[in-house]
Amino acid sequence: MTAVDPSSARGSTEYLLLLRRRREVAGLSYRQLDRRARQCGEVLPPSTVATMLRRTTLPAVDLLTTFVRACGGDDAEVAAWLAARARITAPDPDPGARAATGPCLPVPPRQLPPGPAELVGRDRELAELDEATGGRERGLVLVTGGPGTGKTALAVHWAHGSAGRFPDGQLYVDLRGHGPGEPVSVGVALAHLLVGLGVPASAVPSRDEQAAALFRSVVADRRIVLVLDGAASADQVRLLRPGGRASCTVVTSRDRLVGLTVHDGGRSVGVGALERGHAVRVLARSAGERLVAQESGAAGTLADLCDGLPLALRIAAGALDRDARTPIADLVAEMRVDGRLAALGVLDDPRARLDVSFGYSYDALGDVERRVFHLLAFSGDLSASVVAVTADLAPGAARSALRRLSDAHLVARRAGDRYAVPGLLREYARTLATPDRISRTATDAA
Numbered sequence: 272m273t274a275v276d277p278s279s280a281r282g283s284t285e286y287l288l289l290l291r292r293r294r295e296v297a298g299l300s301y302r303q304l305d306r307r308a309r310q311c312g313e314v315l316p317p318s319t320v321a322t323m324l325r326r327t328t329l330p331a332v333d334l335l336t337t338f339v340r341a342c343g344g345d346d347a348e349v350a351a352w353l354a355a356r357a358r359i360t361a362p363d364p365d366p367g368a369r370a371a372t373g374p375c376l377p378v379p380p381r382q383l384p385p386g387p388a389e390l391v392g393r394d395r396e397l398a399e400l401d402e403a404t405g406g407r408e409r410g411l412v413l414v415t416g417g418p419g420t421g422k423t424a425l426a427v428h429w430a431h432g433s434a435g436r437f438p439d440g441q442l443y444v445d446l447r448g449h450g451p452g453e454p455v456s457v458g459v460a461l462a463h464l465l466v467g468l469g470v471p472a473s474a475v476p477s478r479d480e481q482a483a484a485l486f487r488s489v490v491a492d493r494r495i496v497l498v499l500d501g502a503a504s505a506d507q508v509r510l511l512r513p514g515g516r517a518s519c520t521v522v523t524s525r526d527r528l529v530g531l532t533v534h535d536g537g538r539s540v541g542v543g544a545l546e547r548g549h550a551v552r553v554l555a556r557s558a559g560e561r562l563v564a565q566e567s568g569a570a571g572t573l574a575d576l577c578d579g580l581p582l583a584l585r586i587a588a589g590a591l592d593r594d595a596r597t598p599i600a601d602l603v604a605e606m607r608v609d610g611r612l613a614a615l616g617v618l619d620d621p622r623a624r625l626d627v628s629f630g631y632s633y634d635a636l637g638d639v640e641r642r643v644f645h646l647l648a649f650s651g652d653l654s655a656s657v658v659a660v661t662a663d664l665a666p667g668a669a670r671s672a673l674r675r676l677s678d679a680h681l682v683a684r685r686a687g688d689r690y691a692v693p694g695l696l697r698e699y700a701r702t703l704a705t706p707d708r709i710s711r712t713a714t715d716a717a
């Protein structure tokens with residue numbers, strides 16, 4: 272049997288998709304197919320094959336048989352194609368039920384992972400998402416912010432809450448743009464989406480452009496929401512966007528993905544630190560309401576030491592020593608003595624470590640950006656011109672490094688054209704081995 276199994280086809284559209292795939296697998300042009308058919312005393316004009324594969328109605332048995340044989344199929348394979356054809360053309364025992372569920376998509380996909388039990392303090396961002404997707408053109412929204420700010424939590428929570436507006440399904444792909452290993456390729460992401468929409472894996476075209484075209488065809492008029500989580504770059508998501516206006520795409524990324532805003536009309540929703548009250552609420556949800564109420568003063572301080580960063584707050588809650596009399600005050604003291612990152616770095620799970628999370632962004636930097644990142648981390652805020660002189664860069668090179676760092680949310684732009692590495696990231700940068708020259712000149716510049 273070949274890699275293409277016709278028995279999985281649930282209707283003529285899928286059957287035709289598989290038939291097209293069969294030719295791709297054979298790697299034969301229309302002319303080559305015709306030549307092979309003639310060797311067996313048959314004819315298979317290229318125009319006939321082109322028409323057959325373009326249509327959505329099933330081919331005649333003779334044509335089908337000649338085609339499968341020309342593709343290299345044996346008797347068993349021809350029989351399998353004919354059997355699948357017969358099954359599809361058999362009278363429907365219950366046409367009413369079939370009409371109710373529709374072709375190709377018997378169950379709308381519901382792929383969203385669970386969000387946090389309570390999404391704290393994101394009313395403004397949720398309203399922005401509603402607004403950006405509320406018009407006739409539902410379009411593209413970019414949820415961007417630094418590592419661990421809660422981009423995934425926000426996008427997933429919003430998509431769950433908006434399910435009623437997208438009754439044809441919610442699709443989700445973790446693109447792993449900032450994580451261990453390589454980002455997910457466009458082809459793998461498309462295959463995941465197509466299979467989620469009911470296309471048999473064997474009918475997914477191997478070329479990205481063809482797979483993207485098939486994806487757009489399948490979702491054309493459907494009201495779906497698609498969450499593309501953790502995108503590394505604009506290029507990683509461009510081919511994954513549905514074309515229709517009834518659907519909506521939410522992309523999350525640590526990068527601002529300016530290209531998607533400029534060329535694709537994406538609207539940005541920024542996700543930053545939580546204010547103190549909300550940060551304490553996240554602690555209470557994770558560590559327990561009673562504990563936080565008992566040590567409310569220390570809980571506020573802990574929220575501040577975590578810079579209101581949701582990931583840090585979650586990790587802090589996990590790092591509390593529950594057997595101690597004052598676990599929160601103890602952790603606060605440890606953070607002050609040992610350093611915040613060190614005190615929070617006690618959990619084994621790499622997903623519960625700030626240095627690992629920040630490291631994914633740092634690892635993606637080029638040499639020049641790293642130099643500037645270290646310089647700023649050691650020296651406080653600096654103007655672009657001082658960065659250029661101190662890091663020994665041409666003014667233009669310093670500016671573009673600063674822009675890339677701020678697009679990646681690793682550097683914050685302050686008033687008066689000054690730049691700084693914020694809070695916990697600064698502490699992280701200081702834990703990394705730094706070129707001697709940078710640390711010396713940076714200390715001088717401070």
Ligand SMILES: Nc1ncnc2c1ncn2[C@@H]1O[C@H](COP(=O)(O)OP(=O)(O)OP(=O)(O)O)[C@@H](O)[C@H]1O
Binds near residue numbers: 387
């Ligand atoms: N507003 C919130 N309320 C409650 N919990 C939150 C909130 N935001 C984030 N969290 C929790 O904080 C942790 C980090 O959030 P999340 O994974 O969404 O961050 P992220 O910005 O997507 O991180 P990354 O940059 O690594 O993709 C998760 O455990 C998440 O459930």
Ligand SMILES: [Mg+2]
Binds near residue numbers: 422423424500501523
């Ligand atoms: Mg995320």
